[in-house]
Amino acid sequence: MSFPLWCLFFAALMLVLTKFPVAVAMARIDGRGYDNRHPRDQQAALSGWGARALAAHQNMFEAFPLFAAGILVTQVTNVQGLTINVLAGVFVVARVLYTLFYLTNTHALRSAVWMVGFASCLALLLAPALI
Numbered sequence: 001m002s003f004p005l006w007c008l009f010f011a012a013l014m015l016v017l018t019k020f021p022v023a024v025a026m027a028r029i030d031g032r033g034y035d036n037r038h039p040r041d042q043q044a045a046l047s048g049w050g051a052r053a054l055a056a057h058q059n060m061f062e063a064f065p066l067f068a069a070g071i072l073v074t075q076v077t078n079v080q081g082l083t084i085n086v087l088a089g090v091f092v093v094a095r096v097l098y099t100l101f102y103l104t105n106t107h108a109l110r111s112a113v114w115m116v117g118f119a120s121c122l123a124l125l126l127a128p129a130l131i
Contacts, residue, residue: 002080007088008071011064011095018057018099025050049103056102060095063117067091070124077128084127091120 001009026042027034029050035042043054070091074084094117101110123130 002075003085004071004074004080004088007092008068010092011067014060014092014095014099015064018053018060021053021099021103022046022050022057025053049105052102052105056099059098059102059114063095063121066118066121067124070121070127073125074127079127079131081131083131084124087120087124087127091117091124094120 022043023034025046026039029042029045046054071088074080094113097113098110098117101107101113
């Protein structure tokens, strides 16, 4: 499997991995543990770190489709090489940093790495026209 497809796999895995901090915050919210019967109600009550964890998790769902489309465009058009590998890797690293910066409330860096990840997606989508 190519490096960009591995990056796509890892990004898909991050959809679930970013839920773990949310689950930890939910379990701590009222001392009763994770409420699997009404998780959305419990999520709505999150604040501070827990609310930021939820926002980072939800944003991963928003970012993933554009990245997936970019990777699939390069695969379908058979555009490959170092540039595509770097763009795919940059997205994954940006998303990991984005989550960490969200959890630590480092808003300026969070926004900067969001832009880097978004730009890498756009570059992947445009790669067949530019490479």
